[in-house]
Amino acid sequence: MKERSLIFFDIDGTLLNHKKQLPASTKEAIFKLKEIGHEVAIATGRAPFMFEDLREELGIGTYVSYNGQYVVLNGEEVFTNPLNEEALLQLTETALANNHPIVYMDHEDMKANVPEHEFITESIATLKIKSFPTYDPKYYEGRKLFQSLLFVQEGEEVQYEEEFKDFDFVRWHPVSVDVLPSGGSKAKGIEKLVEKFGIPEERVYAFGDGLNDLEMLTTIHNSVAMGNGVDEVKDVAKYVTKSVEEDGILHGLKMVGLL
Template identity: 70%
Template sequence: MRERSVIFFDIDGTLYDHEKKLPRSTKEAVFELKEKGHEVAIATGRAPFMFEDLRRELEIDTYVSYNGQYVVLQNEVIYTNPLNAAALEQLTKAALEREHPIVYMDHEDMRATVPPEHQYISDSISELRVGIFPTHDPLYHQDRDLYQSLLFCPEGEECFYEETFKDFDFIRWHPFSVDIIPRGGSKAIGIEKITERLGFSKSRQYAFGDGLNDIEMLTHIENSIAMGNAKEQVKAVAKYVTKPVDEEGILYGLRMVGLL
């Protein structure tokens, strides 16, 4: 058997197509990787409870979630990086003054500062097609570790928060929604926690992604593959570019780099 590798896959626009469906060729490719003895993992901005079905379908128990803030290796939590609670409290006050909702997220649930029927929340979360929505609990951020939050505001209005709250990074993923993560946190850091434990050399590490939150990951990983549907900034930092997700991009990319 060839030397084992570890392969990290983003979800939306990478494993999932634009309809949030897993292409048959992608599923078959993942299982072929596993049959060859490779380690297959997920690296996503999603919460763990937002991709349980996918993990079960692909029989994957290693993942980087919340853009690197909650990391699990073979069903064991090995790294967490919660948001600064005091800074989040101040951000919450500023968001309330500007009528910008926030959704607080830990490893088990998500709760909103306003009723979830708010247009920005419903429009954003519904696009993920996870079948769950946050409930209303404006005090959910108190006395618990949160690994990511969502700020809901029109494009451009996050600039105030970026300039004011230096404990956080803000990553826009929807016209109405921005991820809030700890400053400097990234998928790359979460991936490093896994590869250090597993002992894979840089040359045996691979990653597939398409979004702005994949840039650090694809920069960090030696064998980085951008999807054909990726943003141009993402393609620019990747070593390889495969076909789009809905044109068997995962299968094509794995063959391109010699893993299948």
């Protein structure tokens, strides 16, 4: 048997194609990795409740969610990095004054601070998930939130970046940005799991395609960008595989010698 490695996969544009479908070759490759004895994990900007079906289908119980803010090892929470509640309240007040809605997110649910808004409907619909944020403007009170969504058009987030240094703002949709704790990233969450597994960095791999994968692919020893990934990701990755539509995961795993 080959030495055990730890492989992290992003979801959207990496495991799932643009139609949010899991290619058959990807599923087979994941099961082959596990059969060989490797550890397989997910590293995503999604909330845990947004990929339960995928975890079940692939038999994966270890994941980095919310871009590193909520980390689970074999079904057990091992690391959390919540948003600063006071700063989030200030952000909410500014956003409301600018007619920019917010969605608050913990590990179980998400709630919007407005009853409805076209930007929320438009962006969440692209995820093709079962859940949808319902209205609860006080959801941030007395609970740990690991991410929020701020609904602004491209360029409008600049004023928030300048004013709210407790947060990082990462665009994931033309009308929405992720709001994360400053310095929080998939890479930080992955670091916690690598420590738990005790696997040396030269046997850690990561696959991704988007801007929220930049730090992960910059810091992970064996980084693989998807062929459909953005140029910034391809520039920092050690390897570039084919697109998700062209069996990119299977091709990439063979390229790096895991399969």
